[in-house]
Amino acid sequence: MKLTEVLNQRYMKRLYASRFISNFGNGLAPIALAFGILKLPDGNATQLGLVLGSSSVTLLLMFPFGGVIADRYGRARLVGASDIVAGSLFTVQAILFFTGNAPIPVLMIINALFGITWGIWWPAFSGILPALLPDESLQRGNAFNQLFSNVAMVLGAATGGILVTNFGSAFALLIDAFSFIVAGVLVFSFRHMTPAMESVENTMLHDIKAGWKVFISFHWIVAIVAAFSFIVMVWAGAESVLGPMIALKKFHGASSWSIVLTCESIGFIVGSLVALKVHPERPMLFLMLATSPLIFYVSSMAFSPSIWIIAGAAFLCGISVDLWGSIWNTALQQRVPRESLSRVSAYDGMGSMLFRPIGLAIAGPLSLWIGVDKTLYFGAGLVAIAIALTLFVPEVRNLRRFEETV
Numbered sequence: 001m002k003l004t005e006v007l008n009q010r011y012m013k014r015l016y017a018s019r020f021i022s023n024f025g026n027g028l029a030p031i032a033l034a035f036g037i038l039k040l041p042d043g044n045a046t047q048l049g050l051v052l053g054s055s056s057v058t059l060l061l062m063f064p065f066g067g068v069i070a071d072r073y074g075r076a077r078l079v080g081a082s083d084i085v086a087g088s089l090f091t092v093q094a095i096l097f098f099t100g101n102a103p104i105p106v107l108m109i110i111n112a113l114f115g116i117t118w119g120i121w122w123p124a125f126s127g128i129l130p131a132l133l134p135d136e137s138l139q140r141g142n143a144f145n146q147l148f149s150n151v152a153m154v155l156g157a158a159t160g161g162i163l164v165t166n167f168g169s170a171f172a173l174l175i176d177a178f179s180f181i182v183a184g185v186l187v188f189s190f191r192h193m194t195p196a197m198e199s200v201e202n203t204m205l206h207d208i209k210a211g212w213k214v215f216i217s218f219h220w221i222v223a224i225v226a227a228f229s230f231i232v233m234v235w236a237g238a239e240s241v242l243g244p245m246i247a248l249k250k251f252h253g254a255s256s257w258s259i260v261l262t263c264e265s266i267g268f269i270v271g272s273l274v275a276l277k278v279h280p281e282r283p284m285l286f287l288m289l290a291t292s293p294l295i296f297y298v299s300s301m302a303f304s305p306s307i308w309i310i311a312g313a314a315f316l317c318g319i320s321v322d323l324w325g326s327i328w329n330t331a332l333q334q335r336v337p338r339e340s341l342s343r344v345s346a347y348d349g350m351g352s353m354l355f356r357p358i359g360l361a362i363a364g365p366l367s368l369w370i371g372v373d374k375t376l377y378f379g380a381g382l383v384a385i386a387i388a389l390t391l392f393v394p395e396v397r398n399l400r401r402f403e404e405t406v
Contacts, residue, residue, distance in 0.1 A: 006144055009132055011190040016148045018183040022083065023149040025179030027156015027265060028163065028172045034244040035254045036097050036169030037107070045364030046243045047104050052240055055115035055358035060350055060357070062119025063216040067346025068207045070124035074196040075342065079128060080123035084245025086114050087180030094177055097170035116232035119346075128187075130333050132193045139330040143275040146325045150268030152319075157265045159260025211343025214336065220284050221332070221344070221394035225351035227386040231291065234379035237363030238298045242372060245308075245364075246301055256307045263311035267318020270375040273317065275326035280392075282352035283327050284399045290320040290392050295380045295387075331399075 007013055037048045070078055094111045095104040133141040163172040204211070216222055245258035280286035293316035300313040336344045367375045390396050 004132070007142055009137075011132055011193060012141075014186045014290075015128065015132065016145065018083075018186040019145055020152040021179050021186075022183035024156040024159075026178035027153040027158075028160040029156075029176045030240065030257055030261060031160035031190040031244075031254055032164050032169040032172035032176065034150060034240065034257070035164050035248070036083060036102070036173065038244060038248060040102060040104075040170070045241050045367070046361075048244070049241045049360040049362075051104060051107045051111055052236070054351055055118065055171060056110040056236075056357040056360065058115030059119045059122075059352055060115075062116045062352040063346045063350035063353075064121070064205065064208050064211070064343075066079060066120040067123040067211055067343035069120055070127060070342035070346075071207070071339065072196065074191055075124040075127040075131070075194040076187055076198070077191035078120050078124040080184045080186075080191060081296075082117040082124070083180045083184025083187065084388065085184075086117045086121075087177045087182075087184060089114050089117075090173060090177035094170050094174035097168070108124050109400050119349075122168060123346035126203060126329065126332070127338075128194060129329075130338060130341070138277070138333050139253045139297075139326060141197045142274060142333075143272050143301070143326040146275065146322050147272035148264055148268060149192070150272055151372060153268060154262055154265035155257055157261040160177035160261070161255040163297070164254040164258075178196065183238075207343065211340055212347065214317045214340045215344045215347040218335070218344075219393065221348065222351075223390050223393040223396050224288065225348055226236075226282065227390045228352040230386045231294065231383050232352050233359035234298060234383050235294060235359075236356045236361035236367045238301060238313035238379055241360055242376065243301055243362040245367075245374045246372065247307070250393050259307055260314045261312045264314035264318040267315040268322040270315075271319040271322025272326065275323055278323070279325075279401055280327070281401050282397065283331060283393070283401060285397045286389055287324055288396065289328055291387055292322055292384075293317045293320045295383050298376050298383065299379040302373040330401050 007016070033051070034048055037043045037051060038045070040047075067290075089110050093102075093107065096106065129138060129141050129145065160172055163175070243260065245255050247253055247260070251257075293313070297310075297313040297317040300310045304310050332345060332348065333341065363375065370378075
């Protein structure tokens with residue numbers, strides 16, 4: 001199915017438009033928030049990690065409930081509502097930076113509340129595409145979704161450095177907030193495509209347990225999610241905490257880190273284009289091996305005297321990450337029973353993000369203890385071990401391509 005054919009499917013234009021708008025804001029946010037906090041009086045990497053980690057903690061706590069809520073009460077409705085609430089929260093955050101009084105505890109509360117909405121949004125979104133596209137078009141639909149999202153991320157990341165440098169973090173954060181609200185309204189407009197269950201007979205606890213049983217029945221999902229608990233921990237600490245700090249101390253601050261994130265986002269675009277053409281015979285083996293550029297990316301922050309080497313490593317990492325977004329989501333959508341999809345996606349997200357708050361929280365203190373370079377090299381080694389261990393799982397090595405993706 002070509003792009004024009006995908007777009008001709010009902011409501012796909014609105015869905016892709018919402019992802020483009022929201023991800024433009026998402027491209028701005030990491031730069032704006034990181035340098036907004038680092039430039040506060042007494043702002044430092046530890047405070048940045050605490051603010052970012054607060055959303056991850058509540059996200060993890062909300063995930064199991066979010067999956068059940070999404071399966072029960074309508075996925076598009078919840079995606080739209082979650083985006084609108086998140087946009088409102090981020091508007092308050094932007095106002096705090098405008099006033100020049102942005103207390104770290106208040107920022108932590110705002111981001112913790114965002115984590116709750118994120119814990120609903122993530123599993124709910126996983127079930128929208130299957131409601132709008134036939135099964136045989138899901139990989140292309142996912143790839144096009146990634147493509148539109150990533151083009152927006154490139155524009156957002158490239159713009160973020162300029163906006164933060166010339167107008168300040170508050171202005172960029174306000175644009176991010178507005179993008180969430182607009183995206184939420186667009187998705188909410190076709191909420192009838194994923195209706196709520198007409199009747200709910202089981203308790204929420206029963207559905208949580210049932211979703212867990214489905215999740216653990218797929219050994220390849222469990223193994224890879226366990227590995228990504230550590231991979232995401234390293235990636236978050238390196239890119240969200242240590243990277244901006246390195247850019248501020250060694251390079252030119254926000255403008256330099258904007259180059260890195262822009263190149264990573266360009267890699268996302270390339271990854272989306274590759275995903276349109278590549279249908280590996282053993283998709284999980286392919287994807288685990290394709291995760292290895294993250295090792296180079298994390299290491300490059302330690303050894304590179306040039307921001308462009310780090311940016312090149314980020315570009316390669318972006319390609320591999322986006323392949324994950326297309327092929328992994330397609331594998332879940334095609335193999336997991338539709339009625340359990342949001343709950344399984346919730347456990348996927350919860351497991352993958354399990355140690356993210358730890359990575360964000362300890363990156364700053366650990367770098368003060370053993371040094372930034374040693375912290376990054378240790379993280380890169382941990383990623384290599386996590387990738388290698390998944391290859392010992394037969395279900396990961398041997399999972400075959402789903403026939404309908406051919």
